[in-house]
Amino acid sequence: MTEQKYTLHWKKKDFSIKIFCSIPNIATGILLKAGKAHFVIDPGDGILRDLNKEIGVKNLLEISDVFVTHGHHDHVGGVWSLLTYLRVMQKKSPLTIHYPDGCVEIESIYNAFKKVYLRSITYKINLKAIKKTNGYTTNNITVKPFPVIHKEYLSTGKMRQVPALGFNFVYDGTKICYGGDTAYCTELVNHASNADLAILEAGHDEETPDEMHMTMKEAVSIGKSAKKYFLVHVPE
Numbered sequence: 001m002t003e004q005k006y007t008l009h010w011k012k013k014d015f016s017i018k019i020f021c022s023i024p025n026i027a028t029g030i031l032l033k034a035g036k037a038h039f040v041i042d043p044g045d046g047i048l049r050d051l052n053k054e055i056g057v058k059n060l061l062e063i064s065d066v067f068v069t070h071g072h073h074d075h076v077g078g079v080w081s082l083l084t085y086l087r088v089m090q091k092k093s094p095l096t097i098h099y100p101d102g103c104v105e106i107e108s109i110y111n112a113f114k115k116v117y118l119r120s121i122t123y124k125i126n127l128k129a130i131k132k133t134n135g136y137t138t139n140n141i142t143v144k145p146f147p148v149i150h151k152e153y154l155s156t157g158k159m160r161q162v163p164a165l166g167f168n169f170v171y172d173g174t175k176i177c178y179g180g181d182t183a184y185c186t187e188l189v190n191h192a193s194n195a196d197l198a199i200l201e202a203g204h205d206e207e208t209p210d211e212m213h214m215t216m217k218e219a220v221s222i223g224k225s226a227k228k229y230f231l232v233h234v235p236e
């Protein structure tokens with residue numbers, strides 16, 4: 001299996017996932033559906049356009065939860081426009097943003113949004129900074145976050161670990177594992193194992209593993225432990 005052509009779609013009964021896009025340094029955008037509920041994962045640039053086309057305004061206004069694996073721009077670039085659109089269209093139901101504790105990008109976007117639109121926000125935004133990786137239920141799905149290894153370069157040329165999570169989503173006995181951006185790590189190996197679907201990044205362009213992304217080989221080796229897998233975030 002090599003890189004994928006977007007949109008990627010997977011479905012089991014009324015649990016489904018659509019990956020509109022997953023290109024490193026450009027954008028990610030994922031829609032998860034469980035029964036009648038819609039969830040958004042890693043809203044990168046273009047998410048509003050893709051959601052509008054896919055589910056329309058009515059369903060967009062009912063989105064209850066957004067899950068963010070980490071703060072890199074290719075995973076959060078669409079958050080501002082999503083929040084603003086929901087305000088303009090007068091969303092009434094609350095929105096919860098789940099993100100790794102310490103992800104300053106999400107908190108900065110949220111704070112700026114609140115500051116700019118202080119007097120015209122029509123819905124409640126709950127920030128859920130994930131500190132512990134205990135499982136919990138939100139709306140009608142069970143979420144199990146897990147830590148992954150993902151680094152970035154500082155201006156000094158040194159690297160630092162960024163707050164980064166993968167998520168397992170369970171609905172009606174079916175499990176989807178999304179690793180986000182990660183190097184090969186045992187947490188991901190354990191959580192992807194036996195999943196009905198594993199979504200695995202293969203963002204490293206050579207067969208030389210580092211602490212940012214997985215090589216194709218590494219991703220495939222994990223993918224084979226799941227019932228089905230998609231390889232995503234492959235450089236174009």
Ligand SMILES: [Zn+2]
Binds near residue numbers: 025072
């Ligand atoms: Zn990325």
Ligand SMILES: [Zn+2]
Binds near residue numbers: 150
């Ligand atoms: Zn990243």
